[in-house]
Amino acid sequence: MSTVTPFTSVPVIDIAGLRSGDLADRRAVADEIGKAAREVGFFYISGTGIDPALFDELLAATEAFFALPLEEKMRSYIGLSRCHRGYVPTGEEGMDEVKPDLKEAFDTALDLPADDPDHLAGNPMLGPNVWPELPGFDATVTAYYQAVIDIGRQLLWAFAIALDEDPDTFLRYATKTPSQLRLIHYPYNPAADDAVGIGAHSDFECFTLLKPTAPGLEVLNGAGQWIDVPPLPDTFVINIGDMLELWTDGEFVATTHRVRKVKEERYSFPLFFNVDYDTVVQPLPQFISPDRAQRAPLRAGEHLFAQTAQIFRYLRRRLESGELELPAGSLPVGSFGQEARQHAS
16 A cells, blocks of 8 residues: 655656657656656646647636626526536535635536436436536536546546556546536635635545646645645646545555635636446455455445535535435545545554
């Protein structure tokens, strides 16, 4: 089992080699990614080939949406959705009822038609997106989503190679994923010297591709210190999530992170890359041995839904009313990452 090192910075990896015709070039990048996944759980990527205009257009569309009056934004309120899409007002999300996360957001994912069979069957994370009545908003968000999903698929290949597994080990499960793109807005807050934007947590999916506009992200190193991860030009921040930690039995670490020091106005765009909803995730055979405690398997989508349902107020209300139930074997929030290890030791 890997242990997060007492790192003081996060490595930058140029992934242009993943698109090389030379397998040796692709493997070299995968090895760098594997080292970062084992020792840090976070890394930057450059050389993605994504047109910078896609992000510029996404940012402009996001600014336009969050500038709308609250009443207008609430027309897209996530609590009106049956598949977790739409506007998340301040205070809707978070475990702490006294100090809610100081942000607002807009949640999107794979945009499926209203007659999609999984959606009609009641899947809580698959279905159509909710779109505000802003000209071009849906097309702009969708173009960015598709471009970053493509980078995510390249990384999924690289993670398998870094583990000396078949290249399709993870990709075979990425056909109709509940991968979410969140548009997050942290308003200007001059009193935010010691305020939490998002509390300490790990991400529920396989990994996250993040593009922020300002500092605020911090990650927990192996010495228990919080390390700043500021935005760097032409990069994304990547972090390991719960499912890759489970698949590797902790070889890759879902490093605990948080958002703090949010004084200036800040926008953040995480894409949480997941595998298909019904994918059974359990330690790969190479991580199973008689002298190693066996982690229980989880279904990727059920874990995502269970974690989401425990931190969103509208879903907690549905649980309390009996309208929804958590899947059998659901884990409490905070079951992965370094803090979970510390609690177990």
